[in-house]
Amino acid sequence: MSLTLRINGAEVAVTSEPDTPLIYVLRDELGLKGAKLGCGLEQCGACMVLVDGEAVPSCVSPADTFGGKEITTVEGLADDPTGARVQAAFVSHTAAQCGYCTAGLVVAVTALLQRNPDADTKTVKDALAPNICRCGSHPRVLRAVEEAKA
Numbered sequence: 283m284s285l286t287l288r289i290n291g292a293e294v295a296v297t298s299e300p301d302t303p304l305i306y307v308l309r310d311e312l313g314l315k316g317a318k319l320g321c322g323l324e325q326c327g328a329c330m331v332l333v334d335g336e337a338v339p340s341c342v343s344p345a346d347t348f349g350g351k352e353i354t355t356v357e358g359l360a361d362d363p364t365g366a367r368v369q370a371a372f373v374s375h376t377a378a379q380c381g382y383c384t385a386g387l388v389v390a391v392t393a394l395l396q397r398n399p400d401a402d403t404k405t406v407k408d409a410l411a412p413n414i415c416r417c418g419s420h421p422r423v424l425r426a427v428e429e430a431k432a
C-alpha cells in the first residue's frame with residue numbers, strides 16, 4: 283500500500299506497510315539512518331524526529347499516523363537556522379561519545395530552542411530528560427546548548 287509522507291520538506295511516497303513504525307520507514311526504505319533504534323519502546327529518545335516542530339519518538343507509532351504532518355529528521359536540520367546552529371554547537375563541543383543518542387539529542391535541542399530560544403538550564407535539562415546517554419556526554423551537551431542559544 284502506498285503512503286505519502288512529508289519528510290525534510292519533500293513529499294515522499296513510501297511502500298512500507300502503513301502500520302510499520304516510522305523509524306523503519308526512515309532507515310530501511312528511505313535510507314535516512316540518522317535516527318537510531320535504541321529501546322524501541324519510546325523510552326530512550328535515540329529515534330527522535332521533529333513532527334510539526336515537536337521532538338517525538340519514531341520507534342513505535344505507525345507511519346500512517348504521520349500523514350499530513352511535517353517530519354524533519356536530523357538529516358534535514360541543516361536547512362533550519364536553529365537546527366544548523368545546534369548541529370554546529372554539538373560538533374564544536376564534541377557533544378557525543380559513542381554518538382548513538384546524538385541525533386535524538388540534536389532533534390530535541392532544536393525543538394526546544396525553536397520554541398524557547400532562551401531556555402534556562404533547568405528547562406533544558408527537563409526537555410532533554412527523555413534522551414538517554416549512557417556515555418555521560420551530558421555536560422558537553424549542555425555546553426553545546428548554551429552555544430546554540432547565542
Ligand code: FES
Nearest residue numbers: 320322325327341
Ligand atoms: Fe525510540 Fe528508544 S528507540 S525511544
